[in-house]
Amino acid sequence: MGTGQKETLCEMKQITKCFDKVTAIKDIDFEIYAGEVHALMGENGAGKSTLMKILYGYYSRTSGDVKVSGKEVHFNSTHDAEAAGIGMVPQEIDLFPELTVTENLFVGRKRPRKRWGGFDTGKMQEEAREVFEKLDVNLDVASQVKHLSVANCQMIEIARALIRQAKVIIFDEPTASLTDRETERLFKVIQELKEAGVGVVYISHRLEEIFRICDRITVLRDGRWVASDVISEFSQDKLVKLMVGRPLSQLFTRGVSRIGNTVLSVEGLSSDGRFSDVSFEIREGEVVGMAGLIGAGRSEIGQALFGVLPVASGVVKIHGKEVHIKSPEDAMRKKIVYLPEERRSQGLILPMSIGSNISLASLGSLTRYGFVNFKKEKEISDRYIHTLSIRGASVDKPVSQLSGGNQQKVVVSKIMVREPEILILDEPTRGIDIGAKSEIYKLIDELAGQGKAILLISSELPEVLSMSDRILVMHEGKLTGEFDKEEATQEKIGLAASGVADGRQIDTD
Amino acid sequence: MKNLSRGITGRIGKFGTLLVLLLIIVILSIAEPNFLSLKNFTNIMRQVSVTGIISFGMTMVIITGGIDLSPGSTLAFAGMVIAIFASAGNNIAAALSGIGIALLCGVINGGVIAVTGIPPFIMTLGMQLMARGAANIVTGGFPITNLNDTFRQIGGGSVGIIPIPIIIYAVLAVLSHLILAKTAFGKSVYAIGGNKEAAHLCGINVKLITFLVYAYMGIMTGIAAIILTSRVNAGNASVGVNYEFDAIIATVIGGTSLAGGIGTIFGCIIGALVVGCIDSGLTMLGVSAFYQQIFKGALIIVSVILDTYRSKAVKIRK
Numbered sequence: 067m068g069t070g071q072k073e074t075l076c077e078m079k080q081i082t083k084c085f086d087k088v089t090a091i092k093d094i095d096f097e098i099y100a101g102e103v104h105a106l107m108g109e110n111g112a113g114k115s116t117l118m119k120i121l122y123g124y125y126s127r128t129s130g131d132v133k134v135s136g137k138e139v140h141f142n143s144t145h146d147a148e149a150a151g152i153g154m155v156p157q158e159i160d161l162f163p164e165l166t167v168t169e170n171l172f173v174g175r176k177r178p179r180k181r182w183g184g185f186d187t188g189k190m191q192e193e194a195r196e197v198f199e200k201l202d203v204n205l206d207v208a209s210q211v212k213h214l215s216v217a218n219c220q221m222i223e224i225a226r227a228l229i230r231q232a233k234v235i236i237f238d239e240p241t242a243s244l245t246d247r248e249t250e251r252l253f254k255v256i257q258e259l260k261e262a263g264v265g266v267v268y269i270s271h272r273l274e275e276i277f278r279i280c281d282r283i284t285v286l287r288d289g290r291w292v293a294s295d296v297i298s299e300f301s302q303d304k305l306v307k308l309m310v311g312r313p314l315s316q317l318f319t320r321g322v323s324r325i326g327n328t329v330l331s332v333e334g335l336s337s338d339g340r341f342s343d344v345s346f347e348i349r350e351g352e353v354v355g356m357a358g359l360i361g362a363g364r365s366e367i368g369q370a371l372f373g374v375l376p377v378a379s380g381v382v383k384i385h386g387k388e389v390h391i392k393s394p395e396d397a398m399r400k401k402i403v404y405l406p407e408e409r410r411s412q413g414l415i416l417p418m419s420i421g422s423n424i425s426l427a428s429l430g431s432l433t434r435y436g437f438v439n440f441k442k443e444k445e446i447s448d449r450y451i452h453t454l455s456i457r458g459a460s461v462d463k464p465v466s467q468l469s470g471g472n473q474q475k476v477v478v479s480k481i482m483v484r485e486p487e488i489l490i491l492d493e494p495t496r497g498i499d500i501g502a503k504s505e506i507y508k509l510i511d512e513l514a515g516q517g518k519a520i521l522l523i524s525s526e527l528p529e530v531l532s533m534s535d536r537i538l539v540m541h542e543g544k545l546t547g548e549f550d551k552e553e554a555t556q557e558k559i560g561l562a563a564s565g566v567a568d569g570r571q572i573d574t575d
Numbered sequence: 576m577k578n579l580s581r582g583i584t585g586r587i588g589k590f591g592t593l594l595v596l597l598l599i600i601v602i603l604s605i606a607e608p609n610f611l612s613l614k615n616f617t618n619i620m621r622q623v624s625v626t627g628i629i630s631f632g633m634t635m636v637i638i639t640g641g642i643d644l645s646p647g648s649t650l651a652f653a654g655m656v657i658a659i660f661a662s663a664g665n666n667i668a669a670a671l672s673g674i675g676i677a678l679l680c681g682v683i684n685g686g687v688i689a690v691t692g693i694p695p696f697i698m699t700l701g702m703q704l705m706a707r708g709a710a711n712i713v714t715g716g717f718p719i720t721n722l723n724d725t726f727r728q729i730g731g732g733s734v735g736i737i738p739i740p741i742i743i744y745a746v747l748a749v750l751s752h753l754i755l756a757k758t759a760f761g762k763s764v765y766a767i768g769g770n771k772e773a774a775h776l777c778g779i780n781v782k783l784i785t786f787l788v789y790a791y792m793g794i795m796t797g798i799a800a801i802i803l804t805s806r807v808n809a810g811n812a813s814v815g816v817n818y819e820f821d822a823i824i825a826t827v828i829g830g831t832s833l834a835g836g837i838g839t840i841f842g843c844i845i846g847a848l849v850v851g852c853i854d855s856g857l858t859m860l861g862v863s864a865f866y867q868q869i870f871k872g873a874l875i876i877v878s879v880i881l882d883t884y885r886s887k888a889v890k891i892r893k
Contacts, residue, residue, distance in 0.1 A: 372776075374775070374776065393778070393780070394775060394776055394777065394778040395778035395779075395780065397778075398778050404776065406773075406776055411770070411772060411773070412770075412772050412773050412776055413773055413776070414770065414773060415765070415766045415769035415770045415773055415774065415836065416769060416770065416836075417765070417768075417769045417836040417837050418765060418766065418769055418836075422762065422765075422766075426762065426766055426774075426777045426779075427777040427778055429759040429762060429763070429779075430759070432759070433758070433759040436758045436759060436760060437753075437757050437758050437759075438757060438758060438759055438762060440757075480777070
């Protein structure tokens with residue numbers, strides 16, 4: 067391996083973590099040497115965070131061994147981990163905004179005291195200044211944290227780890243909210259940490275960063291270890307393939323697509339801070355998949371088209387006619403429906419019955435003089451319970467008693483009652499079992515067969531690949547790729563989603 | 576085993592309040608034999624009608640996940656204006672202005688809450704102070720007495736043996752029940768309280784419904800003000816103190832969840848009767864008004880604790 071002679075700071079062996087009956091990660095090996103930057107790679111949900119939270123004492127492991135400096139350890143809290151020399155710079159900075167930089171460094175630590183028992187602020191500030199000098203960062207240690215930029219807060223997190231003599235520091239997507247210049251400074255600091263013999267774990271989705279600063283890479287997929295090697299053994303293509311490259315299990319085979327005229331066209335759509343200059347169209351009977359990483363702005367586009375999020379500029383046309391969608395009700399009147407990403411928090415009214423949930427988006431058509439026609443409501447609900455075979459369901463039963471997959475079918479029923487022409491499905495199969503999944507796939511296929519225009523937003527590449535007629539890829543609020551069914555591969559999509567555009571690059575500048 | 580305990584919590588939730596009411600009636604009847612008489616029952620109902628009507632509005636407000644702390648003061652403010660017109664002999668103007676004033680307070684509450692999204696607790700606490708101030712401004716704090724005889728019939732008269740306030744109470748109960756249980760508006764109220772975001776994504780106009788719920792609360796308060804002003808034959812700026820708490824107690828005891836999304840008008844009636852029986856029983860037993868206050872304070876805490884357990888049971892089912 068070439069790095070074998072280096073001191074091993076930390077060794078994780080056969081780590082398994084189960085949450086109830088769900089195995090999040092299984093038999094993962096991971097080690098960190100002194101003075102290296104070790105990239106931990108994988109798709110969302112591959113188990114990177116779970117593994118690092120175990121190392122940082124946030125979760126306890128179900129089985130496996132963790133050794134720090136050759137000694138077996140069992141952390142019961144992050145405090146234990148910090149005491150053993152593990153530091154973490156979290157993705158969401160977690161400081162006390164009202165306290166000063168110095169006070170934040172000393173939170174959870176013994177503070178130096180004066181003879182009469184008060185805190186020795188002078189000494190604390192001196193220590194703080196020393197750490198920032200070591201990092202070559204110019205920061206007023208007496209200022210309140212709330213006045214500082216995200217980049218400087220990150221520096222405080224690094225200093226927090228250093229002041230505790232951390233031997234290993236974990237960086238979780240540290241550049242996600244930094245500017246280019248701040249990123250450069252961070253890389254310089256990481257370089258210095260490396261020279262000082264600190265082991266750095268670096269989690270990021272940005273491939274170019276990985277190849278710039280990392281020495282070794284470990285790839286996880288679906289909670290399993292896939293590969294570990296020095297950086298020179300990887301190319302970008304190979305890395306993406308390892309990350310996403312599960313054999314494309316044929317989840318579902320679509321019927322023959324009969325694609326007609328354009329139903330929905332979007333031109334130059336932008337929403338401040340969410341996405342910019344997005345253009346695409348969906349035709350009759352077409353399923354357009356939308357891939358990308360979480361946070362790439364896919365749900366936001368769906369919600370903007372549904373009148374939930376504001377649109378700053380751009381044109382939306384339905385059947386060639388320009389429309390302005392002001393609210394969900396407005397969108398549904400124009401035959402657009404949206405299946406939200408979060409079933410429980412956005413899709414269902416849990417205290418209500420199954421029937422009430424199914425009819426909720428269509429109250430207008432079930433109402434006469436303000437009064438709901440309960441007979442009609444029952445008829446419609448019964449019909450959808452039957453067509454979508456929602457198991458264990460009756461109209462009056464509380465929706466909270468159904469399983470996840472059947473709850474999802476209730477939400478699908480709810481939007482189907484509106485008899486839509488355009489369906490925006492945001493992660494329609496998230497968190498549901500294989501059986502319910504294939505039923506949803508069958509439904510999507512049938513709807514496309516009926517000539518509906520469907521936008522399928524999904525983080526599962528196999529799902530996007532097997533269901534879509536065309537695939538759009540987003541990266542940081544922009545469309546970075548568009549592929550036909552025939553030319554799309556996991557690798558091409560993965561590259562476009564990481565911002566290393568491939569295929570039919572759409573110029574967004 | 577789990578299913579069994581779930582079933583029991585569910586059943587207690589539905590019939591528990593009714594059981595509590597029967598238990599209270601039995602205990603008070605044993606302690607004070609005069610308690611269980613038709614005369615006392617009509618008396619209790621007559622007293623319950625004012626806060627009971629307010630609690631119909633309160634039930635809707637709480638089902639949306641909100642709260643209204645202003646009806647007691649709004650009632651006093653509306654009562655003053657009602658008394659001015661009623662003492663001048665114009666009963667129709669009295670009734671309309673009373674409802675109008677209370678509706679205005681509700682519209683302001685609902686409008687500010689819906690548009691700005693500030694917590695209903697804060698908005699209606701502010702309104703509580705403002706309406707009380709306004710009530711005092713009307714006459715500089717002096718009560719208005721000697722309203723006309725026809726007007727006094729509203730609170731004091733009867734049709735046959737049934738006092739008019741009880742008839743009004745019953746009519747509003749049916750109306751509120753129909754609105755809540757049978758209309759699209761009612762469904763939207765439950766949906767907003769159950770999950771605001773999901774309701775919005777279903778095309779429900781969350782702001783409009785929220786606004787209308789507080790407006791309805793205002794109308795109920797205005798009608799309650801007419802009854803109360805008529806019954807005491809005066810407009811008095813200091814009436815109605817803590818009435819909102821009676822209404823909240825009645826609502827929560829009646830099974831409406833402070834977390835929103837759950838509740839019925841039927842439960843709210845039972846809850847109001849529980850409060851009325853306890854009030855009347857303690858008075859008949861000679862318990863002083865000060866101790867009654869302590870008792871009621873404890874009651875509101877206990878009823879909310881019960882609600883918390885009920886919500887937990889619901890969550891477990893989720």
